[in-house]
Amino acid sequence: xxxxxxxxxxxxxxxxxxxxxxxxxxxxxxxxxxxxxxxxxxxxxxxxxxxxxxxxxxxxxxxxxxxxxxxxxxxxxxxxxxxxxxxxxxxxxxxxxxxxxxxxxxxxxxxxxxxxxxxxxxxxxxxxxxxxxxxxxxxxxxxxxxxxxxxxxxxxxxxxxxxxxxxxxxxxxxxxxxxxxxxxxxxxxxxxxxxxxxxxxxxxxxxxxxxxxxxxxxxxxxxxxxxxxxxxxxxxxxxxxxxxxxxxxxxxxxxxxxxxxxxxxxxxxxx
Numbered sequence: 001x002x003x004x005x006x007x008x009x010x011x012x013x014x015x016x017x018x019x020x021x022x023x024x025x026x027x028x029x030x031x032x033x034x035x036x037x038x039x040x041x042x043x044x045x046x047x048x049x050x051x052x053x054x055x056x057x058x059x060x061x062x063x064x065x066x067x068x069x070x071x072x073x074x075x076x077x078x079x080x081x082x083x084x085x086x087x088x089x090x091x092x093x094x095x096x097x098x099x100x101x102x103x104x105x106x107x108x109x110x111x112x113x114x115x116x117x118x119x120x121x122x123x124x125x126x127x128x129x130x131x132x133x134x135x136x137x138x139x140x141x142x143x144x145x146x147x148x149x150x151x152x153x154x155x156x157x158x159x160x161x162x163x164x165x166x167x168x169x170x171x172x173x174x175x176x177x178x179x180x181x182x183x184x185x186x187x188x189x190x191x192x193x194x195x196x197x198x199x200x201x202x203x204x205x206x207x208x209x210x211x212x213x214x215x216x217x218x219x220x221x222x223x224x225x226x227x228x229x230x231x232x233x234x235x236x237x238x239x240x241x242x243x244x245x246x247x248x249x250x251x252x253x254x255x256x257x258x259x260x261x262x263x264x265x266x267x268x269x270x271x
Contacts, residue, residue, distance in 0.1 A: 016050065019046040020044075021034065030064070032067050041138070043079060044081070048115035051115035056118075065127070067141070068218070069129075113170050115169075128147070131211055133157075135157050140171030144174070152208050207221075242254065
């Protein structure tokens, strides 16, 4: 599947490049790269705001977004500085947040979550290329994407419970949807590592490849998605996203409505 000519980082001017996040756009393909390998791409509120901004800056031409990370690890999760009394410069510490009222705390967490929500937008398909460690917030960022290509050295883990916390960056819903309630509970409650082999066998990842083939394989997947007509991909994604919430008969009806729109558009009879 992989071919060496693909490169997830073409020589393009960055639309955004700050706080450990870089966004480049090449017509229908956008690439979001985590750019702090020295800290294993540990996450912070500033990084989350940059990810949110990246989503807002996507041009309307973009159909596929590739998420990747520099260095040996995709993301080691939340920067432990968040748990120190001083926290991050210019940011309230987590201890300060805990002292706030419920509404304030809820609003702050909701703001953090915005960095993880736009990846499921119906008008784009998102692909995460994941290598090395993807821990906690790193795991949840990979889960935010529609598809995951992983290197054979990948190690997923949800470590929040070991810190006395819960996964709160939107990862619980896709995790249960992918691997089922019992396995999701076991992964989160134990904080154990999930290897590439298990990730593929349980549906958590689409494919695992040697580390040196990761970028090329993710690039090939993006190219395959871009080869299909945009509106057909959008309609199909919407159908599949809503399938779990519909009955069988409701899904049949949704398929008919979507196909009717496609046929009318192909016949030049669309609105």
